[in-house]
Amino acid sequence: MGKKKLIAIGIVVVLGIALGSFTSASAKKVTLVWWTEYHAARIYDAIRETIEKPFEIANPDVDLKVEYFPDYDRILRTALVAEAGPDIIDLHGPSYAIEYVDANMLLLLDEYAEKFGWKEKIFPWAIACSMYKGHLTSLPVHYETMLLWYNRTMFEEKGWNLATDWDSFVSLCEKQDAAGVIPLTYGSVDFVIANSWMTSIFFSCIAGPENVKRVLTGEMKWTEEPFKKAIEKYRFLWQKGWISEKQSAALALDDSWGLWQDKRAAMKFEGTWALQNVFDFSKGFDWDWAPIPQLEPGVVPPVIMGIGSNIALNAKTEHPDQAATFLDFLFSDPKRAGRIMDAARGEFWVPIKLSKADFPPEFDERMIRCFEYMGEGMASGNIGYCTWTFWPPKTDAFQYQNLDSVVLDRMSIEDYLASSQEIFEQELAEGRVPTLP
Amino acid sequence: MPSGRKLYTRYLGWIFVIPGLALYTVVVLGPSVATVRYAFFDWSGLGKPQWVGFKNFVDIVLHDWVFRIGLVNNIKYLIIFLTVPMILGVTLAYITTLVRRGVAVYSTIFFLPVVIASVVTARIWAWIYHPFFGVTGALKDISWLQWLTQFSLGNPDYALYTIAFADLWHWWGFMFVIYHGALRQIDVQLYEAARIEGASTWQLFFKISLPLLRPTIVFLYLLQMIWCFMTFDYVYIMTRGGPGHASELATTWIYDQAFIQFEAGYACALTIYLTLICVVFVVLYLYLKRRGWESY
Numbered sequence: 219m220g221k222k223k224l225i226a227i228g229i230v231v232v233l234g235i236a237l238g239s240f241t242s243a244s245a246k247k248v249t250l251v252w253w254t255e256y257h258a259a260r261i262y263d264a265i266r267e268t269i270e271k272p273f274e275i276a277n278p279d280v281d282l283k284v285e286y287f288p289d290y291d292r293i294l295r296t297a298l299v300a301e302a303g304p305d306i307i308d309l310h311g312p313s314y315a316i317e318y319v320d321a322n323m324l325l326l327l328d329e330y331a332e333k334f335g336w337k338e339k340i341f342p343w344a345i346a347c348s349m350y351k352g353h354l355t356s357l358p359v360h361y362e363t364m365l366l367w368y369n370r371t372m373f374e375e376k377g378w379n380l381a382t383d384w385d386s387f388v389s390l391c392e393k394q395d396a397a398g399v400i401p402l403t404y405g406s407v408d409f410v411i412a413n414s415w416m417t418s419i420f421f422s423c424i425a426g427p428e429n430v431k432r433v434l435t436g437e438m439k440w441t442e443e444p445f446k447k448a449i450e451k452y453r454f455l456w457q458k459g460w461i462s463e464k465q466s467a468a469l470a471l472d473d474s475w476g477l478w479q480d481k482r483a484a485m486k487f488e489g490t491w492a493l494q495n496v497f498d499f500s501k502g503f504d505w506d507w508a509p510i511p512q513l514e515p516g517v518v519p520p521v522i523m524g525i526g527s528n529i530a531l532n533a534k535t536e537h538p539d540q541a542a543t544f545l546d547f548l549f550s551d552p553k554r555a556g557r558i559m560d561a562a563r564g565e566f567w568v569p570i571k572l573s574k575a576d577f578p579p580e581f582d583e584r585m586i587r588c589f590e591y592m593g594e595g596m597a598s599g600n601i602g603y604c605t606w607t608f609w610p611p612k613t614d615a616f617q618y619q620n621l622d623s624v625v626l627d628r629m630s631i632e633d634y635l636a637s638s639q640e641i642f643e644q645e646l647a648e649g650r651v652p653t654l655p
Numbered sequence: 656m657p658s659g660r661k662l663y664t665r666y667l668g669w670i671f672v673i674p675g676l677a678l679y680t681v682v683v684l685g686p687s688v689a690t691v692r693y694a695f696f697d698w699s700g701l702g703k704p705q706w707v708g709f710k711n712f713v714d715i716v717l718h719d720w721v722f723r724i725g726l727v728n729n730i731k732y733l734i735i736f737l738t739v740p741m742i743l744g745v746t747l748a749y750i751t752t753l754v755r756r757g758v759a760v761y762s763t764i765f766f767l768p769v770v771i772a773s774v775v776t777a778r779i780w781a782w783i784y785h786p787f788f789g790v791t792g793a794l795k796d797i798s799w800l801q802w803l804t805q806f807s808l809g810n811p812d813y814a815l816y817t818i819a820f821a822d823l824w825h826w827w828g829f830m831f832v833i834y835h836g837a838l839r840q841i842d843v844q845l846y847e848a849a850r851i852e853g854a855s856t857w858q859l860f861f862k863i864s865l866p867l868l869r870p871t872i873v874f875l876y877l878l879q880m881i882w883c884f885m886t887f888d889y890v891y892i893m894t895r896g897g898p899g900h901a902s903e904l905a906t907t908w909i910y911d912q913a914f915i916q917f918e919a920g921y922a923c924a925l926t927i928y929l930t931l932i933c934v935v936f937v938v939l940y941l942y943l944k945r946r947g948w949e950s951y
Contacts, residue, residue, distance in 0.1 A: 291914075292914065295700065295701065298701065299700070299701060317699050317701055317917045318701060320699070320701075320702055321699065321701035321702025321703075322702060323701060323702070406897075407808070407894060407895060407897060408895070410895060410897065463786070464809065465786040465787070465807070465809040466809075467808075467809050467894075467897045467898030467899065468784075468785075468786055468807060468808040468809030468894070468898065469786070469787075469809075473785070473787070473788070476787075476788065477787060482787070611917075612916070615915075615916055619900075619911075620899070620900075622897055622898045622899040623899035623900060624899075625899075626811050626898055626899040626901070628811060628899045628900070628901070629899070
């Protein structure tokens with residue numbers, strides 16, 4: 219055989235081996251698809267920079283595709299019913315996961331929890347409420363609390379002080395009203411679920427966390443006095459015109475921020491996710507947050523905790539191990555969690571132990587205080603309950619859908635609570651109440 | 656035995672019909688049959704449905720007060736839309752036929768709102784009604800116009816009528832165009848003969864135009880009755896059925912049950928009830944047609 223022929227054959231063999239290696243390497247690369255509900259550009263960019271790229275570097279055999287859609291819920295539901303959909307799924311909290319779990323659409327995570335030690339990494343209360351019928355069905359990927367946001371510049375200019383109890387809160391609202399300022403800005407026409415922010419605050423801070431726990435375990439009834447008082451006080455504030463001048467049902471969430479930006483409103487009851495908006499809507503004045511004041515004598519205001527978003531695996535995923543590895547990636551590095559929290563601002567607060575050193579230097583001091591406030595609450599055990607995390611789904615839905623009927627006197631408080639009790643009893647019997655910490 | 660050519664002629668029509676029929680079966684007939692089926696099941700829309708028989712239908716009648724509110728609101732909507740746009744449409748259509756110049760301009764102006772997508776119109780009107788940033792908000796500072804501010808989306812007593820006004824603004828031009836076209840079909844010699852006999856303009860309207868418009872009026876009334884019970888977009892965009900279910904319609908409640916509350920089976924049962932109401936209207940129309948009310 220001639221020399222030239224040998225060289226040509228050698229080149230072909232080398233190329234063939236290289237091509238074969240490339241093909242087999244490509245064939246081994248797994249594509250994981252993650253559908254996320256987050257679509258704000260800031261959060262999406264944060265996900266790409268702090269999660270997607272680092273995960274792919276750490277796991278070169280995995281190609282992570284992050285996708286989001288408007289009308290996310292409907293598309294997700296359609297995909298899962300068709301036994302398709304992504305490997306990794308975002309949900310709006312443990313309560314929302316129940317329907318999917320009952321339909322056997324989510325992969326149970328008990329084995330992976332043991333393998334990766336999630337019950338040690340993630341806050342116990344957050345893991346507890348992600349359990350359903352004894353199984354871990356999803357992981358909490360964002361925890362939050364309810365706060366009172368206020369226009370600090372306006373308070374300083376007008377000489378107002380933050381309220382410490384119900385009487386001083388009412389007095390503050392009267393002063394603000396007299397000054398032509400809306401005490402509390404709020405809107406729910408485009409997101410009636412926002413009414414659950416109010417039920418979360420008023421039930422936990424007026425009925426008290428102990429009573430809330432007792433009613434959610436069936437030891438108390440919704441019709442009892444503490445819960446009636448909670449709704450009465452909310453109705454009182456609303457009917458005084460101190461909540462968006464009785465127009466909350468005609469205002470969208472963005473409208474409420476518009477009133478805030480226009481300095482026509484002084485305060486806002488909203489969760490930590492408000493950090494996404496408060497920086498952008500506070501041009502020209504300073505803002506701050508405060509804990510919810512003591513709205514009921516004898517009830518120490520709790521730190522109202524909730525899971526705003528949880529992450530689960532599709533029961534039909536072809537790559538459960540790689541998908542579970544991705545889940546673990548989210549909870550394994552406190553510094554990465556700090557970077558995500560800073561970039562996403564008010565979202566993606568991963569419920570793992572963090573210290574101040576884990577946050578980037580530019581992390582806003584008010585966000586650090588917020589994080590510390592939540593930590594203190596968890597350490598003290600004086601926590602309240604967000605309805606979207608700890609209520610069974612139908613009870614929560616009834617309460618937020620009909621809260622406007624109560625303040626508009628289209629439904630009595632007694633009927634509201636009696637119907638809540640009826641619906642709750644059925645869900646309790648069906649085992650649909652999330653596990654309480 | 657028919658010849659090949661005869662067979663071809665006999666079945667040629669089916670070749671053109673079958674594709675459309677197949678599409679209709681998949682997109683309309685199939686889901687309709689499925690809706691009837693799932694109405695008898697407890698189904699979240701996700702997992703396996705569970706047979707419950709007539710429980711959904713009984714629960715709707717005995718316990719679902721929101722659906723009752725929705726139906727009552729649909730009836731209010733029906734009364735508004737069977738009167739205002741009909742009267743406005745036929746009156747202005749008749750007046751326009753008397754105009755010598757600018758008929759095309761008037762027709763265009765009246766019909767223009769119809770061509771705007773209802774989603775866009777609803778959003779614009781929601782902003783007009785905005786209690787702080789809209790026209791309604793601005794009226795608060797004008798003492799003699801303050802009474803208008805009660806027509807807001809946040810007022811449970813007037814929210815539905817406020818929405819209906821926006822929907823009317825959008826929709827009445829369609830009635831105008833239909834009536835205008837129908838009036839132009841009437842033989843002008845009838846009018847000339849009546850004028851010779853000394854008939855006034857309004858006598859011409861009531862004695863000639865209206866009776867001859869009867870087929871159009873009856874048919875539009877039927878369509879309007881069905882459309883009023885299918886209304887969804889304006890309420891959903893402007894108030895989502897609030898405040899406190901004050902503007903809830905049957906369709907918005909069905910949507911809520913099916914897609915937000917994970918009660919797909921229950922929503923199917925609600926849809927069956929709504930369909931039965933529409934069937935009543937169709938039966939009424941067929942009865943009137945048999946009695947000759949549709950013809951003149």
